[in-house]
Amino acid sequence: MTVTSPQALPLILDVVEVVDVHRLSPSFVRVELGGACLAEFGTGGPLCDQRFKLVFPGDSGELPDFSGATQSWFASWLDIPAEKRGHMRTYTVREVRGSGPETRIVVDIVLHLGAGEHGPGADWAARAKPGDRLVTLAPRAGQAFGGVEFVPGEATELLLVGDETAVPAIAGILRDLPAGIRGAAFLEVPVAADFLEDVIAPSGIELVWIARDQAPHGEQLHAAVLAHLGTEGQSAAFLAAEPDEIDPDLWETPTYSSSGEAIEEIAGAGEAPVLPHAGLYAWIAGESGMVTGLRRALVRGLEIDRRQVAFMGYWRRGVSMRS
Ligand SMILES: Cc1cc2nc3c(=O)[nH]c(=O)nc-3n(C[C@H](O)[C@H](O)[C@H](O)COP(=O)(O)OP(=O)(O)OC[C@H]3O[C@@H](n4cnc5c(N)ncnc54)[C@H](O)[C@@H]3O)c2cc1C
Structure with a gap:
């Protein structure tokens, strides 16, 4: 051995x-x-x-x-x-x-x-x-480890969305953004006292903090993101993801699919059809139920190209991690 x-x-x-x-x-x-x-x-x-x-x-x-x-x-x-x-x-x-x-x-x-x-x-x-x-x-320095999912490619518009568990990641993305990119970051945290001063957005990026207070997890975030994309009237219809629809291990990025979606289908072999919000790259992470609802709203509801969005379930309310 x-x-x-x-x-x-x-x-x-x-x-x-x-x-x-x-x-x-x-x-x-x-x-x-x-x-x-x-x-x-x-x-x-x-x-x-x-x-x-x-x-x-x-x-x-x-x-x-x-x-x-x-x-x-x-x-x-x-x-x-x-x-x-x-x-x-x-x-x-x-x-x-x-x-x-x-x-x-x-x-x-x-x-x-x-x-x-x-x-x-x-x-x-x-x-x-x-x-x-x-x-x-x-x-380890000099070794391939992976672990960075933020890959905006040639995107001209950025949408970052997360709950409290994604605040450190969004803070890091904002800190390391290439110059000139425009967009918005939406962060939902339990209370207003959790709005962290050292999360700094560069010029061109609108930073929106939302205090959840007594509202259901992700409800206000969902509405704010859809309003940002110009579809606020549809937010209520999109909100409730059924429990059996929620994958606690949800991880759908342009290069990986936890649901087993074929990567070549995601990556697309030929020329991409012109879909709404061309030029957008969305990075969405947090509680799996919240992310599932936004995935449905963006990909199914707004027909945003699957290749332009990374959806990551960082944790699941009521479900302790297995390991
Ligand atoms: C790529 C990535 C990056 C992340 N970055 C961060 C980060 O920077 N900071 C951060 O805080 N988190 C981050 N997270 C999320 C983090 O992994 C989870 O917050 C963490 O796993 C929660 O672990 P825990 O042991 O506190 O809760 P878990 O054991 O995972 O439990 C999760 C939830 O299940 C429920 N639960 C747990 N035990 C019980 C029980 N006995 N009975 C009933 N319900 C229960 C609770 O609602 C609890 O909050 C990240 C996750 C990923 C995937």
Whole structure:
């Protein structure tokens, strides 16, 4: 059997430590993570919506040991008893600070305060303090990792839409946007105190914050996006996605389809027909039910070309992530 040393894995899979914790607002906790392994961090391009993973300690309080991990580390990890393997969740690299052994990853974690029971990620963030340890799975410099879904191509108009879990990704996209692109970003967060001052839109991009307050998740966001696209009269009809229609793992981008849609059909072999909103690129992420409703409204209702939109279910209300 060939055993690959952890250093040879095409990603960082190692322990990091909380260096700093800052409660940004009622719903967001900003955590700065450090560790010698992060000297190897690198993406080879702008971060935009770069995702990475964190493994939080399990019920036993232990972290899984990935030392000596091989390419089959994921299967080996799933073989560890549930209470000892911890909980793996996906987050966005909000910012990278420092360099070399002092490299820090900054992550903004949502507390999901209004979502009923809290999952392990939100629970961990609510109690995080300097010195806490967790495992990260992150891009290693010089190695292909993927994890950036924002690919606007030749788009001339941009539409960014997200709930609180997508705020870090949209903040990163806005920070790293190429000059000259125009459009709008719509962010729905639990309360107005969650409007974050360090989300900065460049000129040409309208930034719209929406406080959900007592309204159903995504209802106001849905209406605002359809009004922006010039179809506000249709919003109510499009809103309610049936529970059995919602895929918690919804991930439909121009290069991947969680529903099994043929990629060549998405990519299109020949010349694209001229459909409404030509020139638009839409990036939509957040709670899967909210994203499903917007997908139906944009692709089925407004007949926006499937190749111009990335729809990503980042989490599902009431459904704890499997791993
Ligand atoms: C590419 C990507 C990037 C992301 N970036 C970020 C980011 O930067 N910041 C961020 O905060 N999130 C981000 N997310 C979303 C993040 O992964 C989820 O918020 C996270 O998985 C929630 O984990 P959790 O352990 O708190 O809740 P989970 O365990 O996943 O539970 C989800 C929801 O299920 C319900 N639930 C959980 N446990 C129970 C239970 N026992 N009984 C009943 N209901 C329950 C709750 O409603 C809970 O909020 C991202 C996701 C993706 C895919």
